[in-house]
Structure formats: structure tokens, C-alpha cells
Amino acid sequence: MPNERDELTGTETTGHEWDGIQELNTPLPRWWLYILYACILFSVVYWVLYPAWPWINDYSRGVLGWSRHVELNEEIEEAKAYRAQFVSRIEAASVSEIAADRELLQFTLAGGRSAFALNCSQCHGAGAQGGVGYPNLGDDAWIWGGSLEALESTIRYGIRSEHDETRDMAMPAFKSDEVLDDAEINDVAEFILSLSDSAGDASAAERGAAVYVENCSVCHGESGEGMHENGAPRLSDFIWLYGGNKADVVETISFSRGGVMPAWEGRLDEATIKQLAVYVHSLGGGE
Numbered sequence: 001m002p003n004e005r006d007e008l009t010g011t012e013t014t015g016h017e018w019d020g021i022q023e024l025n026t027p028l029p030r031w032w033l034y035i036l037y038a039c040i041l042f043s044v045v046y047w048v049l050y051p052a053w054p055w056i057n058d059y060s061r062g063v064l065g066w067s068r069h070v071e072l073n074e075e076i077e078e079a080k081a082y083r084a085q086f087v088s089r090i091e092a093a094s095v096s097e098i099a100a101d102r103e104l105l106q107f108t109l110a111g112g113r114s115a116f117a118l119n120c121s122q123c124h125g126a127g128a129q130g131g132v133g134y135p136n137l138g139d140d141a142w143i144w145g146g147s148l149e150a151l152e153s154t155i156r157y158g159i160r161s162e163h164d165e166t167r168d169m170a171m172p173a174f175k176s177d178e179v180l181d182d183a184e185i186n187d188v189a190e191f192i193l194s195l196s197d198s199a200g201d202a203s204a205a206e207r208g209a210a211v212y213v214e215n216c217s218v219c220h221g222e223s224g225e226g227m228h229e230n231g232a233p234r235l236s237d238f239i240w241l242y243g244g245n246k247a248d249v250v251e252t253i254s255f256s257r258g259g260v261m262p263a264w265e266g267r268l269d270e271a272t273i274k275q276l277a278v279y280v281h282s283l284g285g286g287e
């Protein structure tokens, strides 16, 4: 027997009635139900395939064996292979070949930057700006040379380091070696300062010129321009490794300095040394 229809709404009733109140039969829409069934089906399939249910000490792993760890490890392996390809290209290339290859250069600079932060910044400063006794590597004043090859050599073998091929040159200690007396040291200091227009005493500077020619120009050059092959800094600029006050200059001439930069061959691998040379060269002052 078909159920009655509600008079007001015209909807079929279910036949349930409480105290004269009848229940209307309004089933869920079809589309809604189908989506619900599809979701249920999807979740059952998902539970079977993928990790889903926690147990007490473990969880259901799913028949596909998928896990974030596996996925992450695969990504790491891919990244390593990508990196290894660049590292072997860097090992095979010279520093100038690296600098000429755009793709390789990009990778090299990124590697050089992080190797610098790790190994060099404690002496040369985080931005390679240097400090007293530690040269600024971002300017265009170079003691031992700023070409890619010169930089590679400096970094590889060091300066006054323990390596057999280290860059090495000792400035005489003119006072303690008793080569010059205090007056001559004073004069030559004034002369050097006059090269950068910082001298106070013109007549002392004039006397100092002769002392300079006799004792200093072999290494520092006739007009104080410096010489890379001697590791003798240029004296005719305002850039001072050990300070440009008269007292600092007198101290350097009297006792010399002899700063040490460690050799990195053996401590850092081939590719890293080349990356550092190219990175330092890129800091702005490469020759």
C-alpha cells in the first residue's frame, strides 16, 4: 500500500506517526550518496596501499611500501649525484676554465662562499674585509697577486706556512738586525708616508728617500708600488696591513711582521681550493 502524502507539502510520509505528527520521507539526494560511497571506497583503497593506521608500536605500512623517509633519501641521492657531477667537472678544469663556464661558475661561487665562511672568515672576516694583519680580500690591493692562478697558489700553499712550496719572503727587521739606526728609520718612515701624502715632516722624508732606495726598493719597488713576487705590499696607497700611523710604520720597519697564512692543500680537497680561488677572485678586486 503506497504511503499517504502530507497535505501541506505534498511529500510522501514514511507511515510513522506519533500523536498525530507524521514523519515525511525525504531521502538524501542521489549525488550526495554517490560521493559518500566513492569516498568510502577511496579510503579503503588508500588504507590498503599507503601507511594509515597506528598500532601500539608501529603502524600499517600499506602494500606500496611508500614512506617519506624513502622519498627523502631518494631526493638526497639525486642531489648528491647532481653535486658530484659538478665536483668532478671542477676537479678536471683549471680555475680560468671554471670562471669562463657560467653554469660551473654559479655552482663554484656558492660552494666557495660556504667554504670561506667555514675556513677563512675567522681570520679574514665574514665579508672578507680583513683586519690588522689580515688582508682585505675584497679590495683590489694584492700582496701576492690577485689573478685566479695567483690566488689558487696562495690558498693552496699558504704564506710562510709549513708547506714546502709556501709563499715566503721575510722583510728584514731593520732595527733589531742593526741595519738602520732610529734616525734613519724615522726618516724612511716619513718618506713612505709621503708616498700617500700622509707625511708630517718634509725634510725627514727627503732624507728618507735615499735610505729607501738603498734598503727597501729591491722588494717594494722604486716608487713603493709593491711587488707580488716578493709579497711586498704597495706602500704608496692608503691601504695598510699593519696600520698607517707613523708608530705602526716605524714598528714594521724596526721589527718586521711575518704574518702566517696556513696552507690548505691536504686540509681541503681539490675542488674546494679551486672554488675558494674563484670565489675570492669574484669578491670585487680580482686581477
Ligand code: HEC
Binding pocket: 116, 119, 120, 121, 122, 123, 124, 133, 134, 135, 137, 141, 142, 143, 144, 145, 146, 151, 154, 155, 159, 231, 258, 259, 260, 261, 262, 264, 276, 277, 280
Ligand atoms: C690563521 C689565519 C688565516 C686563515 C684561517 C686564513 N688566512 Fe688568508 N691570510 C692570512 C694572513 C696573515 C695573510 C697575509 C700574509 C702576508 O703577510 O702576506 C693572508 C693572506 C691571504 C691571501 C693573500 C692576499 C694578498 O693580498 O695577496 C689570500 C688570497 C688569502 N689569505 C685567502 C685565504 C682563504 C681563501 C682562506 C680560507 C681557506 C684563508 N685565507 C684563511 C691569514 C689567514
Ligand code: HEC
Binding pocket: 169, 170, 171, 172, 174, 188, 189, 192, 211, 212, 215, 216, 217, 218, 219, 220, 230, 231, 232, 233, 235, 239, 240, 241, 242, 243, 249, 252, 253, 256, 257, 258, 259
Ligand atoms: C726582502 C724584502 C723586503 C725589504 C728589503 C723590505 N721589505 Fe717591507 N715588507 C716586505 C714584506 C714581505 C712585507 C709584508 C709584511 C710582513 O709580513 O712582514 C713588508 C711590509 C712592509 C710594510 C707594512 C705595509 C703595510 O701595509 O702595513 C712597511 C711599512 C714596509 N714593509 C716598509 C719597508 C721599508 C721602509 C723598507 C726598507 C727600510 C722595507 N720595507 C724593506 C718585504 C721587504
